[in-house]
Amino acid sequence: MFLVVPTPQAVADLVSTLVYQHIKAKPAAVLGLATGGTMEPIYAALVAKLQQQPLPLEKLTTFNLDEYVGLSAAHPQSYHYFMQQHLFAPLGLAPSQVHLPDGNCRNSAEECQAYSEQIAAAGGLDLQLLGIGSNGHIGFNEPGTPFDCNTHEIELTAQTRQDNLRFFADAAEVPTHAITMGICEIMAAREVILVATGQRKADIIAQLYASGVDEQLPASVLKQHRNLKVIIDEDAAALLPTHLQQAG
Template sequence: MRIIVMDNYDEMSKKAALMIASQVMLKPNSVLGLATGDTPIGMYKELTKLYNKRDIDFKEVRTFNLDEYYGINHENHQSYYYFMNANLFNNINIVRENIYMPNGMEKDVNTSCNEYETKIKELGGIDMQVLGIGGNGHIGFNEPNVNFEAETHLVNLEEETIKANSRFFKSINDVPVKAISMGIKTIMNSKKIILLASGLNKAKAIERAVNGKINPNIPASILQLHNDVTIILDKEAASSL
């Protein structure tokens, strides 16, 4: 596990974008696992800048998103489908057929999740997976007490996660209580992992994930067992290390 501490959020975002750009330059048809939320927005802006300068080409890249809310459609502005289009996909030359995302309106969830896993395997697995971390240590939507053996599946969101995500909605009552998420096993099968964290509110989770015992109550702690993890932090997120 490698830990990189940058001065601030902007520098952290640039560092992460350069790592992804290097991956794509070395392997133009890379399979990228992408995350949503506040933290990776800066990274996506930096990747867009690199694309606009013709420093990176996405036409052969394939992407799989980490998760999606269950019960909201793609047109909903709070869906992660909408988020990814607004923050990255609409701004680069990725081929639409190469974008894979969970369907939050899928009625046969188990079949859909199994098909998602099959597609990842068909493409040779995820070359580089981007993660954020929740205040309770979750990665993706894998909440505490997670099954480390789970693949892509439907999860029930904890009250802390619902409350944290309510800032994006008009009311906490509008926040979905379930989501489809890559499981820990899926994440751990990625060849490389980048975890991003910014701000004092993530410092405790980072400290417990990095220095604590591997524990299902801190899902991110399982990353200690992966052989190629880079954690990129700003100084505030690193303040408890």
């Protein structure tokens, strides 16, 4: 389940290759996408591959994991903005091909229900990319989130807000809530790739390796997934058992 490669760039090269191969095998694939610093080099590598060896992308559909409540799509720290900058615009994807929750919606319950219905109408996710939060969250499914949930609004923990403070000018600007794809929808994906890089992810990766399946560590539910890859660099693997720490 755990695949260790030497560096963050090696992670990006491997994961982008896996995504490229998935699109090549199924041009009408439905991709579940994540945001954050870990994903930036992955998307850069994927864009480079698709520019060097183009594939037809007209039938591709994407669904993002989450979006902050209260940020417009044009806000520089919104996930709409991130995806447009790092993937959608470089690949020339049409607005009809990409889906993210609306963080500025008037009724979050209706927005969450609609998002779940859109995922279901697309046939579910073929491949889901995931990062992992320092408290084990996937998407913004924080510790204690029921494993049987679909898309929902959630209050972000103090730890998550502190982790995300680096993206904002001050603590008051960090959103307190987000809309996130639910664990049911993540687990229904036909393939899941969880990615982690850097020393700051070593502790949570070690916890994930050692834990049982527990709602207090949301990522642990992935141990029940039928087709999971956990791809990490040597720094993120530093606290794993010795035989797992070196690149394979």
